[in-house]
Amino acid sequence: MTRIVFAGTPAIAAQALRGIVDAGFDVVGVLTRPDAPIGRKRTLTPSPVAQEAEEAAIPTLKAEKVDETATEQLTRWQPTLGVIVAYGALLPRATLDIPTHGWVNLHYSDLPKYRGAAPVQHAILNGETTTAATVFQLEAGMDSGPLHGRAEYAIPQMTSSGTALTELTDLGTRLLIDLLPTLLQGTSLPVPQEGEPSLAPKLTRQDAFIDPTQPADELVNRINATIPEPGAWTLHGDHRIKLGVARRFDGEAEGAAGDLQAVGPQGGAVLTAGDGRGVVLSQVQPAGKQMMNTTDWLRGQQERVRLGGNHG
CATH class of the missing domain: 3.10.25.10 (Formyl transferase, C-terminal domain)
Structure with missing residues (x-):
């Protein structure tokens, strides 16, 4: 039996989780961040992934970070493969070793370009005309593992990073679903990333100020x-x-x-x-x-x- 554990938090991750479940794969557990205050009333609200998991009746673990307790729960789920999409925290070495075939990450850049939390934003900021959705084997380094697959994406003009991210998630989810049979069997042969790495840290409000004196x-x-x-x-x-x-x-x-x-x-x-x-x-x-x-x-x-x- 092939058993998937899924880790993710925002709406794009929920979109990917829904695609995996709808494709008929067995997701035995979900790891997501804790409920967060939303809106003017700061109402504690489950993450989009938690809401998607509840609708699909999938057991859910909410954790700010993957500590010993979270690791024990992940182990009890006995996963064949871990899939992570924008969980929002690093997985420790002990957690990476839990699934039989490790963890794979759906990432939104043409790796090794734009490793980090905001790859789509940095691609558009730097005037890129193309980027990619990539699926790679998760390891201790940040977004540095070997690639299982890649799907190129042409960035349309007058497109926000939010729109591009949604479209990349559609593309990346299809890529991930195509790869899952061999990933679950452990027969996919990833290839090392090639090229000069670049980083894509989260953008700040200061980064978003528009100064008309610029070109x-x-x-x-x-x-x-x-x-x-x-x-x-x-x-x-x-x-x-x-x-x-x-x-x-x-x-x-x-x-x-x-x-x-x-x-x-x-x-x-x-x-x-x-x-x-x-x-x-x-x-x-x-x-x-x-x-x-x-x-x-x-x-x-x-x-x-x-x-x-x-x-x-």
């Missing part, structure tokens, strides 16, 4: 990379304003860096960048309001709009 291409990449988390933002006077996805403007921008103006009914609202080129901003969310069409927001302003400024 247009860099602004587009930073805006799209930081949506939805930590959330692209800039300043309108003394007030913070969140930004929706962006693209390069094909025409000539007018005014100084930071000027925002409408360009005809089909042109949208264009932000002038530091190199004199333009960035089309699809939506904005002023403080205390909902996300709205940028051109509609501009119509309600009493004077010329300039974004950016000192945010220190």
Whole structure:
């Protein structure tokens, strides 16, 4: 009998778990992070993976980190294979050895590029046009194990990291399901990662600040990379304003860096960048309001709009 234990926490991990279960594989247990406070009322809420496991009637272990107690529970499940997708904590050596054929990780980069917590964000931030979903054998090093499989993904223009991550999860889940029969039998032969590694640490709110004095291409990449988390933002006077996805403007921008103006009914609202080129901003969310069409927001302003400024 082949028995899978699954470790993951956010919605993309729940998406992968659902795919594995729907494909008919036997998931005997789920490891996820503890319930977390959500929303303005800070209501303790189970993780998306915990909710998915409950719907599928799969036993669930909630642990902030994999300590001795968690390791004992994982051992009792007697897994053939461990599958991990964005669990949010490292697995200790003793845990890696529990499943008969170890653990595999579904990762969202063309390894060894972008090892770490935010591979899709860094790929978009750096202007990559392609990335990949990869399945690799988990080992003690960070995202350094040999590769069982890879599926390439072309990053569309005007795509946020959130949208790209969802699409990569669809792609990666199909890849994982295709690989599971040989992974469970222990007959898959992974190959070492080749190339120069790079790191993709979690982005901060500071990383998500949009400074219009930077070149247009860099602004587009930073805006799209930081949506939805930590959330692209800039300043309108003394007030913070969140930004929706962006693209390069094909025409000539007018005014100084930071000027925002409408360009005809089909042109949208264009932000002038530091190199004199333009960035089309699809939506904005002023403080205390909902996300709205940028051109509609501009119509309600009493004077010329300039974004950016000192945010220190």
